[in-house]
Amino acid sequence: MQDFLKTIKQIDFPTNQYYRKPYSKNQIVLHHTVSGGTANAVAKYWSQMPSRIATAFIIDKEGVIYQLFGSQYYAGHVGSIKTEAKKLGLPARNCSKNSIGIELINWGGLIMKDDQLYNVYGRKFTGEAVHYENGYRGFYYFDKYTDKQISALKPLIEYLADKYGIPTTCDDRMWDVSHRAIAGVSGVYSHTSFRRDKSDLHPQKELTDMLKTL
Secondary structure (H helix, E strand, O other), rough: HHHHOOOOEOOOHHHHHOOOOOOOEEEEEEEEEEOOOOOOHHHHHHHHOOOEEOOOOOEOOOOOOOOOOOOOOOOOOOOHHHHHHHHHOOOOOOOOEEEEEEEEEEOOOOEOOOEEOOOOOOEEEEEEEEEEEEEEOOOOEOOOOHHHHHHHHHHHHHHHHHHHHHOOOHHHHHHHHHHHHHHOEEEEEEHHOOOOOOOOOOOOOHHHHHHOOO
């Protein structure tokens, strides 16, 4: 485990962009950035935002893990769940405080136009895409998570789960709004588990297969 920890690169992230008060952690929430480029570029973007929005970890497409701040701290990464909580008859809560966010560099949902894929910002997409025949959260194509990202994500989840006593059992319910996630039940979830307006992560087979081995 010590060898694994040595592979994590630290990013000098401004201390006023996250909450430096330790919180108990019982959930891990997986995201993607809806961007390409580097982890440092994502961190720089977050550092310039007026609100404290960030995740503790970012994994780039080469599978390199970057840490912005200690996992015991938090910044906003889940967002408001008021609408979904109300539908489920649950109280709204700050889901970011007691969860650890992990972000994968990924363009997310893609749009096909004239036999060409574009990202949500209207730029041509030239990477490898995943096609969902029945669509997922409003998209039929997504940027593919790399094998290196998925391989790096597994030991990071296992390390954090062990550190905080978080169960790692995953099932297909995490790909829809989850009563368990919103109620604060311990576990590993996707951002899509909390909000119907989000499409990160998407349920790529290689990713879901890995999650079932945790």
